[in-house]
Amino acid sequence: MRSGDSTTIDVPESSAVAKGKAPLVAIVKHEQEKGGWKRGVAIFDFLLRLGAIITALAAASTMGTSDETLPFFTQFFQFQASYDDLPTFQFFVIAMAIVGGYLVLSLPFSIVSIVRPQAVGPRVLLLVLDTVALTLNTSAAAAAAAIVYLAHNGNSNTNWLAICQQYGDFCQKVSGAVVAAFVSVVVFMFLILLSALAIRKP
Template sequence: MRSGEYSTTIEVPESSAVAKGKAPLMAAVVHQEQAGWKRGVSIMDFILRLGAIVAALAAASVMGTSDETLPFFTQFFQFQASYDDLPTFQFFVIAMAIVAGYLVLSLPLSIVSIVRPHAAGPRLLLLILDTVALTLNTSAGAAAAAIVYLAHNGNSNTNWLAICQQFGDFCQKVSGAVVASFISVVAFIFLILLSALAIRKP
C-alpha cells in the first residue's frame, strides 16, 4: 500500500514533466512559424520600400528637370517655364528628395527586421517614421496637384488663366511627377499596414 502510494505520487511528476517537456517544444514550433511569417512580412516591406524609393526619386527628378522654353521670343523677353517659377513646385522637389533620402536610410532597419523577425523595436521606429514621411509626401503631392489643376484649367472667378495651352510639355512633366508622388503615398500606406500587422503578435 505504501509503495503503491509512492508509485502514484511519482507518476504525477513524471507526467507533468512530460507535459512540461512538450509545452516548450510546441511553443518553439509556434515561435518558429511566427518567425517565418514575420520574416515574409519583412521581405515584402523591403521590396515595397525599394518601389517607393524609385517612385519618390522619379517624382523629385522629373519635377526638378521640368522646364520648357518656347520657340518664339520678343526682343526683350523669352517665354520660359520652370519649376522654379512656383514655390509649391520647389517645395515638392525638396520634400520628395527628403522622402527618398529617408527611404534609403530606412533600408538597414528593414534588413534588421528580416534578420531578427521578433525584434519589435525596429518595426515600431519604422512605423512612426513612416507616418511622418507619409504626411510630408502627401502634403507635397496634394499641394502640387492643386497648382497643376490650376495650370491646366485656370480659374475664371479669380482671373487666374491656364498656362498649359502655352507650356504643354512642362505641364505634362509636372503632372507625371505628381502621379509618381501619389504612387509613393500608396506604398507608404501599405508599409504602415504591414508594420502594424507584424507588431501585433509578439
Template sequence: MMKGEEEAAIEAGEGSRREAKGKTPIMEAPLIGSRGRTGRDDGGVKRGVAIIDFIVRLCAIAAGLGATVAMGTATETLPFFTQFFQFQASYDDLPAFKFFVIANAVSSGYLILSLPFSIVTIARPLAKPPRLLLIAFDTVALTLTTAGGSSAAAIVYLAHKGNTSTNWIAICQQFNNFCQRVSGAVVASFILMVLLILLIVISAVALKNH
C-alpha cells in the same frame, strides 16, 4: 499470511510510483515541443513580412526619386520669342512646386537611410525597436509627402483648367511638355504616398503579436 500481504502492498505501491514517474515526462514533452514550433512559425511569418517591407521600400524610393527628378527638371520655353521677350515656364517659378521637390527629396532620402533598419528586421524579425522607429518615421514621411503632393496637385489643376473667377489662365495648351512633366511628377508622388501607407500597415501587422 500477514507478512505476505504487507509485502504485496509494498510492491503494489512501488509499482504505482514507478508508473506515475514514467508518465510525467510524457505529459510535459508535447508542451515544450508546441512552444518551440510556435516560436519558429511566428519568426518565419515576421521575416516574410520584413522582406515585403524591404521590397516596398525599394519601390517607394524609385517613386520618390522619379517625382523629384521629373519636377526638378520641368522647364519649357516657347519657340516664339525675341531677343528681349520670351515665354518660359519652370518649376521654380512657383513656391508650391519648389516645396514639392524638397518634400519628395527628403522623403526619398529618408527611405534610402531606412533600408539598413529594414534589413535588421529581416535578420531579427522579433526585434521590436527597429520596427517602432520605422513606423514613426514612415508616418512623418507620409505627412510631408502628402503636403507637397497636394499643393502641387492644386497648381497642376489650375494649369490644366484655369480659373476664370481669379483670372488664372490655363497654360497647358501652350506649355504642353511642361504640364505633362509636372503632372507625371504629381502622379509619382501619389504612388509614393500609397506605398508609405502600405509600409505603415506592414509595420503595424509586424508589431501586432508583440
C-alpha cells in the same frame, strides 16, 4: 535473498519530465511559425521600400527638370516655364528628395526586421518615421496637384489662365511628377499597415 546478491530496480522515466517535452516542442514550433510570417511581412516591407524609393526620387527628379521655352520670343521677352518659377513646385522637389533620402536610410532597419522578425523596436521606429514621411509626402503631392490643376484648367474668377495649351511638355512633366508622388503615398500607407500588423500581438 542472500546478502551478497544485488538487486537492480528499473525506474521508468518520470512522467512529469515526459509530459514536459511535448509542450516545449509545441512552444518552439509556435515561435518558429510566428517568426516565419513576420519574416515574410518584413521581406514584403523591404520590397515596398525599394519601390517607394524609385517613385519618390522619380517624382523629385522629374519635377526638378521640368522647364520649357516657347519657340517664339523677342529681343526683350522670352517665354519660359520652369518649376522654380513657383514656390509650390520648389517645395515639392525638396520634400520628395527628403522622403526619398529617408527611405534609403530606412533600408537597414527593414533588413534588421528580416533578420530578427521578433524585434519590436525597429518596427515601432519605422512606424513612427513612416507616418511623418507620409505626412510630408502627402502635403507636397496635394499642393503640387492644386497648381497642376490650375495650369490645366485655369480659374476665371481669379484670372488664372490655363498655360498647358502653350507649355505642353512642361505640364506633362509636372503632372507625371505628381502622379509618382501619389503612388508613393499609397506605398507609404501599405508600409504603415505592415508595420502595425508586425508589432501587434498574435
